[in-house]
Amino acid sequence: TGQVTLDTGFVNTASCVSSITYIDGDQGILRYRGYPIEQLAEQSSFLETSYLLIHGELPTSQQLTEFTNRIQHHTLLHEELRRFFDGFPRDAHPMAVLSSAVSALSTFYQDSLNPFDDEQVEISTIRLMAKVPTIASYAYKKAIGQPMLYPDNSLGYVENFLRMTFGVPATPYEIDPVFVKVLDMLLLLHADHEQNCSTSTVRLVGSSQANLFASVSAGVNALFGPLHGGANQAVLEMLQRIQSDGGDVNAFVRKVKNKEDGVRLMGFGHRVYKNYDPRAALVKKAAQDVLGRMAKPDPLLDLAMQLEEIALADDFFVSRKLYPNVDFYTGLIYKAMGFPTTMFTVLFALGRLPGWIAQWREMINDPDTKIGRPRQVYIGYGQRDYAPIAGR
Ligand code: CMC
Numbered sequence: 228t229g230q231v232t233l234d235t236g237f238v239n240t241a242s243c244v245s246s247i248t249y250i251d252g253d254q255g256i257l258r259y260r261g262y263p264i265e266q267l268a269e270q271s272s273f274l275e276t277s278y279l280l281i282h283g284e285l286p287t288s289q290q291l292t293e294f295t296n297r298i299q300h301h302t303l304l305h306e307e308l309r310r311f312f313d314g315f316p317r318d319a320h321p322m323a324v325l326s327s328a329v330s331a332l333s334t335f336y337q338d339s340l341n342p343f344d345d346e347q348v349e350i351s352t353i354r355l356m357a358k359v360p361t362i363a364s365y366a367y368k369k370a371i372g373q374p375m376l377y378p379d380n381s382l383g384y385v386e387n388f389l390r391m392t393f394g395v396p397a398t399p400y401e402i403d404p405v406f407v408k409v410l411d412m413l414l415l416l417h418a419d420h421e422q423n424c425s426t427s428t429v430r431l432v433g434s435s436q437a438n439l440f441a442s443v444s445a446g447v448n449a450l451f452g453p454l455h456g457g458a459n460q461a462v463l464e465m466l467q468r469i470q471s472d473g474g475d476v477n478a479f480v481r482k483v484k485n486k487e488d489g490v491r492l493m494g495f496g497h498r499v500y501k502n503y504d505p506r507a508a509l510v511k512k513a514a515q516d517v518l519g520r521m522a523k524p525d526p527l528l529d530l531a532m533q534l535e536e537i538a539l540a541d542d543f544f545v546s547r548k549l550y551p552n553v554d555f556y557t558g559l560i561y562k563a564m565g566f567p568t569t570m571f572t573v574l575f576a577l578g579r580l581p582g583w584i585a586q587w588r589e590m591i592n593d594p595d596t597k598i599g600r601p602r603q604v605y606i607g608y609g610q611r612d613y614a615p616i617a618g619r
Pocket residue numbers: 236423453454455456457458483490491492493494495496497498499547549552553554
C-alpha cells in the first residue's frame with residue numbers, strides 16, 4: 228500500500244483544490260473569490276456575498292433580486308417540522324436543535340436530494356438559506372418559552388431573523404437599523420474560511436454523495452465544538468468568569484501561560500493566521516461602535532481590550548504568534564443585541580452557511596473528487612489468539 232505519512236490535524240495536508248477563498252495567514256489576508264474581505268464588509272451585503280461564494284461572481288442587480296426573492300419565498304417551515312421543536316427539552320442547546328432540524332430537512336424535501344441534479348441542488352441551496360434563520364429563531368423561542376413567529380417576507384433577511392427572534396405577537400417589534408447593519412456584516416465576515424473543521428466535515432460527508440442537507444447538518448455539529456465555532460460562547464463565558472473572580476486580567480493570563488487545567492485564552496490563536504485575523508480587526512471596530520452607543524457601557528468590553536493588550540505584549544503569545552481571532556469580540560456584540568450566549572454559535576452557523584454550500588457544490592462538481600478516506604498508522608497489537616472468557 229506504499230508509504231503512509233502521519234499528519235494529525237491535517238496541519239500540512241491539502242484535501243482539495245478550491246477557487247472560493249484565499250487566506251494568507253502570515254500577512255493576515257482573506258479574500259472571497261478574489262475580493263478583499265475589507266471591501267466586501269464595507270460595500271457588500273450578506274446575501275450578495277453569499278451569491279458570490281456560491282456562484283463565483285458578484286450578481287447583477289437582477290440576479291441579486293431573483294436570489295433574494297427566491298430565498299424570501301422559502302422562509303416558512305413545514306408545519307410538521309415546526310412541531311419537532313415541541314419534542315426537544317427546553318434547555319436543549321440551540322446548536323443541537325439546529326443540526327437536528329437541518330438534518331430533518333432531508334425528510335421533508337425528498338424531491339431535491341440528488342447531488343448530481345443541478346436544479347435540485349439549487350432549490351436545496353435556496354431552502355437552506357431561507358429556512359436556517361427560521362429554525363435558529365424557533366430554537367431560541369422554544370428555549371425561552373415564547374410563541375414562535377412566522378417569518379414576514381416583506382422584511383429583509385437579517386430584519387426578518389431579528390424580528391422572529393426578538394419579536395412577540397403582542398407588540399410591534401422595532402428593528403434597530405444599526406443592529407441590522409452590524410449583524411449583516413458579522414454574517415458576511417463568517418461566510419467562508421476555506422477548509423476549516425466544519426467545512427472539511429461538510430466536504431467529507433458530501434464526498435460519499437450524501438445530500439446537501441445531511442452534509443450541512445454534519446457541518447453544524449462540527450462547528451459546535453469550543454475550539455471552532457463554540458469559541459464565541461467560550462470567550463464570553465471566560466470574560467464573565469474573569470469578572471466574577473474580581474476582574475484580575477493579569478492573574479488570568481498567568482493561568483493561561485502556566486497552562487493551568489489546560490485553560491486557554493479563548494478567541495486567541497488560529498491554525499492559519501499567524502498574524503492579526505483581518506476579521507477580528509473589523510469586529511473589534513464594530514464592537515466599539517455598537518457598545519459605544521449603549522447607555523450603560525459593558526465592563527466586559529474593557530476586560531477584553533485589557534486582555535488583548537496584555538497578550539499582544541507578552542512573549543508567550545508573541546512567540547507562538549497568537550492574535551485575536553474572529554471570535555474574540557463577536558460575543559460582546561451579540562450580547563449587546565440581546566442574544567444569550569447559547570445563541571452565539573448559531574449566529575456563526577447562519578453566517579457560515581453559504582460557505583458550506585459553496586464548498587459542497589465545488590466538491591460535488593469537481594470530477595477529481597473521491598470519497599474522503601484517510602489512512603492511519605496502526606500502533607495496536609500484532610496478531611494474538613482469542614482467550615475464552617473463563618480464562619481472562
Ligand atoms: N491560549 C493559550 N495558548 C494557546 C492558544 C490560546 N488560545 N492557542 C494556542 N496556544 C498555544 C498552545 O498551547 C501551543 O503551545 P505549546 O507549543 O507550548 O504547546 C501553541 O500555542 C500552538 O497551539 P496549537 O494548539 O498547536 O495550535 P492549533 O493550530 O492546533 O490550534 C486553535 C488552533 C484555534 C484551536 C487554538 O489556537 C485554540 O485553541 N484557540 C482558542 C479557541 C479559539 O479561539 N478558537 C476559534 C478559532 S477561529 C474561528 C473558528 O475556527 O471557529
